[in-house]
């Protein structure tokens with residue numbers, strides 16, 4: 588279990604205040620909520636990119652090396668697509684097999700682009716590469732902050748399949764921030780709704796996305812059609 592107790596962070600006028608959040612491991616979690624509700628701030632705190640004012644985060648025996656976060660506008664190393672994929676393996680002193688790198692390039696729909704300068708990729712392609720770069724070293728916990736927002740629908744489905752494939756073989760813990768609710772509904776086993784810096788509700792996709800009585804969540808959902 589990844590546990591958070593009384594986590595607080597003030598940034599300007601914004602106050603994050605997560606009293607108690609427990610995330611079951613080897614499960615796919617979604618974090619949803621309106622713009623500015625604190626989703627990115629929460630996962631930046633959880634991954635150590637931001638320092639909390641107060642609070643306890645207990646991730647058991649997991650260390651920073653087991654955790655990865657991908658951003659909506661991912662940073663690309665000033666190098667080739669291929670070398671962007673070898674980097675996470677190098678820093679973790681893992682074996683680099685050309686075959687594995689090429690497999691990931693193919694798998695995420697970047698075939699033929701291995702020698703391309705990564706910063707010259709399109710925004711959707713950069714998101715695909717950043718996800719491949721995050722997954723290639725088989726992390727225990729993966730935080731995805733709207734990293735599929737610029738992908739075309741086929742690519743979103745491709746990554747959904749990659750995620751399901753990983754879960755069937757060597758399950759990881761996923762925390763996915765997204766406004767793509769159909770995608771969240773399909774993927775996640777547990778959904779957490781954020782409002783004004785706090786977790787307003789947690790539950791199954793059906794409880795949160797289909798059958799909630801909460802007026803704030805209903806208002807948020809009223810803009811969406813959740814389906815295939």
Ligand SMILES: Nc1ncnc2c1ncn2[C@@H]1O[C@H](COP(=O)(O)OP(=O)(O)OP(=O)(O)O)[C@@H](O)[C@H]1O
Pocket residue numbers: 598599600601620621622623624625626627628629
């Ligand atoms: N460096 C900063 N300085 C001032 N305010 C900030 C800073 N970083 C975040 N905030 C504010 O904190 C609030 C929460 O931001 P956050 O990015 O966590 O929201 P979010 O739920 O991820 O939103 P979105 O759905 O738009 O991505 C916002 O109101 C934002 O303007």
